[in-house]
Amino acid sequence: MSYSKENVESIVNNGISRRSFLKGLAASGVLSSFPGGILQANEDLNTKIPYLGEKSYQTFRNACPRNCYDTCSIKTYVKDGVMQFIEGATESTYTRGGCCVKGNSYVKRVYSARRLKFPMMQVGGKGSGNWKRISWDQAMDIIAKKLLEMKKEDGTLLGAALTKYSGNFGITHYGIEGMFNSIGYTTRLAGTPCWPAGIDAQNLDMGDMWCNDPEEMKDSKFIILWGVNPASNSVHSMKYIYEAKKKGAKVVVIDPVFTEAASKASQYIQIKTGTDGLLALGMAKIIIDANLHDQKWLDANSKGYKEYKAYLDKEIKLDNVSKITGIPLAMIKELALSFAKAKPATIWMGYGMQRHTNGGSMIRAIDAFVAVSGNIGKYAGGARYGHLSTWGFNYAALSQPKPEGSVGYTGPEGAKGEFAQVGGEKAAYTDRFLNINKTARELINAKEPKVRLLWVACKNVFAQDFDRNQLIRAFQQLDLVVVADQFFNETAKWADIVLPVATQFEEYDVNVSYWHYWLTLNEQAIKPLFEVKSDLEIAAMLSKRMNQLQPGSCTFPQSVDTKAMMVKEFNPGIYEQFGIKSWEELKNGPVKAKAVIPYADGKFKTPSGKFEFYSDKALELFGSALPTYLEVRKPYDKFRMTSPHSRWSLHSQFQNLEWMEDVHPEPYVYINPEDAEAKMVKEGDTVAVFNKQGLLRLKAKLTDNVQAGTVLMYEQWYNNNIYNVNELVDDTSSDMGAFKTGAPGVALHDTFVNFRKL
Amino acid sequence: MQTTSRLDDVKHLRDIFNAQNSKELKVAFDALNSSIIISEEDLEVQFNRYFVGPMEPIADPFASIYIDDPDVVMSKSTLHVRELYETMGFTNPLKNIIPDDHLGVELDAYYQLLYLEEAKEITYLRELRHYFLHEHLSLWVPRFIARALEQSEHDSKAMIFILLQLKSLLIRETTTQGVTA
Numbered sequence: 001m002s003y004s005k006e007n008v009e010s011i012v013n014n015g016i017s018r019r020s021f022l023k024g025l026a027a028s029g030v031l032s033s034f035p036g037g038i039l040q041a042n043e044d045l046n047t048k049i050p051y052l053g054e055k056s057y058q059t060f061r062n063a064c065p066r067n068c069y070d071t072c073s074i075k076t077y078v079k080d081g082v083m084q085f086i087e088g089a090t091e092s093t094y095t096r097g098g099c100c101v102k103g104n105s106y107v108k109r110v111y112s113a114r115r116l117k118f119p120m121m122q123v124g125g126k127g128s129g130n131w132k133r134i135s136w137d138q139a140m141d142i143i144a145k146k147l148l149e150m151k152k153e154d155g156t157l158l159g160a161a162l163t164k165y166s167g168n169f170g171i172t173h174y175g176i177e178g179m180f181n182s183i184g185y186t187t188r189l190a191g192t193p194c195w196p197a198g199i200d201a202q203n204l205d206m207g208d209m210w211c212n213d214p215e216e217m218k219d220s221k222f223i224i225l226w227g228v229n230p231a232s233n234s235v236h237s238m239k240y241i242y243e244a245k246k247k248g249a250k251v252v253v254i255d256p257v258f259t260e261a262a263s264k265a266s267q268y269i270q271i272k273t274g275t276d277g278l279l280a281l282g283m284a285k286i287i288i289d290a291n292l293h294d295q296k297w298l299d300a301n302s303k304g305y306k307e308y309k310a311y312l313d314k315e316i317k318l319d320n321v322s323k324i325t326g327i328p329l330a331m332i333k334e335l336a337l338s339f340a341k342a343k344p345a346t347i348w349m350g351y352g353m354q355r356h357t358n359g360g361s362m363i364r365a366i367d368a369f370v371a372v373s374g375n376i377g378k379y380a381g382g383a384r385y386g387h388l389s390t391w392g393f394n395y396a397a398l399s400q401p402k403p404e405g406s407v408g409y410t411g412p413e414g415a416k417g418e419f420a421q422v423g424g425e426k427a428a429y430t431d432r433f434l435n436i437n438k439t440a441r442e443l444i445n446a447k448e449p450k451v452r453l454l455w456v457a458c459k460n461v462f463a464q465d466f467d468r469n470q471l472i473r474a475f476q477q478l479d480l481v482v483v484a485d486q487f488f489n490e491t492a493k494w495a496d497i498v499l500p501v502a503t504q505f506e507e508y509d510v511n512v513s514y515w516h517y518w519l520t521l522n523e524q525a526i527k528p529l530f531e532v533k534s535d536l537e538i539a540a541m542l543s544k545r546m547n548q549l550q551p552g553s554c555t556f557p558q559s560v561d562t563k564a565m566m567v568k569e570f571n572p573g574i575y576e577q578f579g580i581k582s583w584e585e586l587k588n589g590p591v592k593a594k595a596v597i598p599y600a601d602g603k604f605k606t607p608s609g610k611f612e613f614y615s616d617k618a619l620e621l622f623g624s625a626l627p628t629y630l631e632v633r634k635p636y637d638k639f640r641m642t643s644p645h646s647r648w649s650l651h652s653q654f655q656n657l658e659w660m661e662d663v664h665p666e667p668y669v670y671i672n673p674e675d676a677e678a679k680m681v682k683e684g685d686t687v688a689v690f691n692k693q694g695l696l697r698l699k700a701k702l703t704d705n706v707q708a709g710t711v712l713m714y715e716q717w718y719n720n721n722i723y724n725v726n727e728l729v730d731d732t733s734s735d736m737g738a739f740k741t742g743a744p745g746v747a748l749h750d751t752f753v754n755f756r757k758l
Numbered sequence: 759m760q761t762t763s764r765l766d767d768v769k770h771l772r773d774i775f776n777a778q779n780s781k782e783l784k785v786a787f788d789a790l791n792s793s794i795i796i797s798e799e800d801l802e803v804q805f806n807r808y809f810v811g812p813m814e815p816i817a818d819p820f821a822s823i824y825i826d827d828p829d830v831v832m833s834k835s836t837l838h839v840r841e842l843y844e845t846m847g848f849t850n851p852l853k854n855i856i857p858d859d860h861l862g863v864e865l866d867a868y869y870q871l872l873y874l875e876e877a878k879e880i881t882y883l884r885e886l887r888h889y890f891l892h893e894h895l896s897l898w899v900p901r902f903i904a905r906a907l908e909q910s911e912h913d914s915k916a917m918i919f920i921l922l923q924l925k926s927l928l929i930r931e932t933t934t935q936g937v938t939a
């Protein structure tokens with residue numbers, strides 16, 4: 001043989017033979033004779049230290065920035081510049097050393113062969129599938145020229161639109177909005193498809209959305225998980241719920257669907273979809289009638305209790321409550337009374353419940369019930385929905401001034417979104433806001449000027465927005481669509497230019513949660529792969545090119561370092577809240593905010609300073625001052641369809657990884673056996689699910705977990721499947737959302753369909 | 759192909775897989791002397807569909823995909839190749855940016871090793887080159903070629919030509935220059 005395998009492997013792996021081999025190599029003249037290519041001769045060949053075949057681990061702090069309650073603190077192990085594995089940080093009592101099935105796939109996600117690697121341009125038209133590589137300089141040149149041309153022709157940059165949402169909730173990622181701020185007044189897809197109706201409801205009631213620390217739940221005596229399934233979607237919260245249950249607390253799940261959380265609870269109550277508000281009103285009536293309400297707290301801390309009680313007395317008939325909710329009256333009474341007797345007791349409301357045409361009113365009704373029971377402002381109590389109380393960063397990346405002389409929209413300014421609450425100066429012009437929940441329609445209809453350029457970041461429009469056919473039309477009429485992402489998805493398919501974006505392991509950032517109270521540093525752990533760049537670097541490159549072409553046309557810094565940008569987000573308020581002197585302390589691990597019990601001091605940020613059963617603002621905006629019973633949308637087809645989150649993906653993220661597809665290979669429609677029988681559908685049959693919006697073909701699974709009259713399909717993007725449940729969803733709004741987030745939410749779960757066997 | 763030199767063949771194929779734009783790709787492709795007439799843009803569009811993306815390409819040009827895990831780069835075999843390069847006296851300016859086992863990088867290493875022997879008559883690394891060829895390249899490149907050729911529906915003459923050139927290079931290297939015993 002011309003080589004000996006053993007010999008070579010000993011040279012590579014054995015310190016001593018490797019050392020002498022390298023010495024010989026240095027003497028052989030090899031190094032000066034290599035012709036050079038990608039690989040270069042190593043002039044600093046180290047033959048002195050015997051090679052040990054083992055390079056040591058470096059560790060880095062990271063966070064999971066996905067749109068997930070848990071925002072895990074992560075410790076990343078890197079060897080020779082390559083991520084080896086990650087683990088949940090042990091310093092956080094919330095993450096407590098473990099991630100979820102999604103987080104555990106991060107190494108595979110970062111090194112997925114499917115990552116976008118280079119900036120590319122679609123040359124045969126949108127959707128053609130003909131792609132060419134372009135350099136970053138070329139990409140920025142095309143985009144910058146288009147922007148400047150539009151500005152010249154339209155007199156404004158309102159023809160440039162940005163749609164960005166929850167793909168990465170790191171604070172510096174608001175630099176994407178910052179990039180759009182820095183070029184002038186532009187068009188924004190505003191609002192949130194997620195939780196806006198509930199945000200409005202809580203703000204009307206309490207002047208804020210502010211929940212107790214989830215870790216307190218371990219000491220709750222009664223927990224209602226109302227339309228929320230933490231066993232799938234906030235796995236780290238479950239340990240507190242288990243602990244409480246072990247200590248004797250009752251855990252009740254109220255949900256139209258028998259979820260995994262329901263299977264772990266003390267009791268499961270199946271409720272008819274969209275009637276939760278009525279149940280809460282009925283429960284309040286029951287405890288008031290039984291004199292178990294907290295009159296003292298109500299007297300001191302609430303406004304409009306009298307009117308609310310009068311409403312309950314007059315309008316709420318318990319027999320009706322039972323009939324409409326589908327829950328036996330005795331069960332409702334038992335639930336209400338035992339909740340009222342247990343102290344502290346708490347309710348956790350999920351985000352699905354408010355995705356109805358009466359969603360905000362239902363959250364208000366539940367808030368009111370918790371208030372009546374005297375559990376607001378109490379340790380381990382509270383009406384839990386979410387919070388942004390640890391989000392008081394500087395938003396330095398976001399806050400970029402407009403170039404001098406910028407001209408914008410002269411219509412009224414509204415709220416822009418829920419997270420970055422930066423006070424804007426009152427200006428003569430504003431950006432133009434289009435409703436993110438009606439993206440397709442709004443893009444098509446926007447006039448004077450029409451939208452010509454769309455930038456998509458941290459978002460997969462085609463997986464999460466509604467009305468696919470209209471979306472294709474909307475995208476096709478745009479001059480230039482830029483999609484900045486980590487993976488090639490359905491939205492990228494309709495782009496002109498795709499830009500490969502860094503993962504959180506390839507950049508610095510800082511993360512907090514909308515649920516727990518931990519603060520986590522996100523360090524750059526590895527070099528960005530291929531030609532990927534962070535969103536901030538992309539903004540800087542665009543700024544550079546724009547300023548070359550037209551000095552002063554963009555105010556974004558022309559070069560950025562994600563670490564320096566991250567440091568700029570900290571302020572004394574954050575340091576004080578988390579009890580640290582400098583962000584550098586976070587290198588030792590995540591830290592938790594000093595404990596505060598929301599509203600324990602009886603101070604509410606409502607106009608009256610009290611908990612408002614009666615809200616003038618609600619009357620003004622939504623036509624009802626009180627949390628009243630509002631009937632849910634009337635069916636327009638035979639079956640209700642709900643589309644909750646799956647545990648295997650975060651919206652469209654993670655589901656594209658091949659191994660995730662192994663455990664969760666294809667979408668199903670879940671049908672109650674009774675309904676299936678009527679339609680002669682058997683387990684595994686392929687069915688068509690259809691309505692006035694569209695039609696989907698998929699396999700059926702029969703289960704009692706969904707009630708008769710309802711079908712269930714998980715929302716998410718399946719990599720090799722055009723399945724998207726949103727094709728059946730119209731964009732009908734929920735009742736609230738416009739107050740605090742700029743646009744109402746979507747009544748996703750008020751979708752109706754029919755199905756038949758194929 | 760028989761008329762060009764062994765060294766040139768590797769070099770042109772290397773340059774094809776390392777091309778960063780249409781122009782570089784076309785120059786390298788034309789150097790292979792095929793009779794195929796194709797525009798720069800068409801060549802690149804086809805090349806990207808086969809090997810680059812952004813959509814899932816027909817055949818990913820990374821060893822790890824064929825040896826370790828069909829979905830992941832930068833895995834065990836990548837690091838094995840990295841160790842080999844280091845032992846051969848190379849440093850890689852693209853370390854941790856482009857996986858060390860990308861076909862273009864591997865062909866670059868192979869070309870440079872061959873160059874030492876052919877042009878400089880230095881044989882110090884010959885054994886390592888053979889090892890690299892037989893114990894690494896031969897483990898995955900044939901599978902890579904087979905996967906790409908299977909997708910005949912795309913029927914790209916230029917891509918088929920590139921793949922066949924690569925195949926014949928590999929066959930010649932392994933049979934006439936490699937293990938004889």
Ligand code: SF4
Nearest residue numbers: 064068071072100103
């Ligand atoms: S998806 Fe949620 S639970 Fe999973 S790792 Fe990320 S933050 Fe943690």
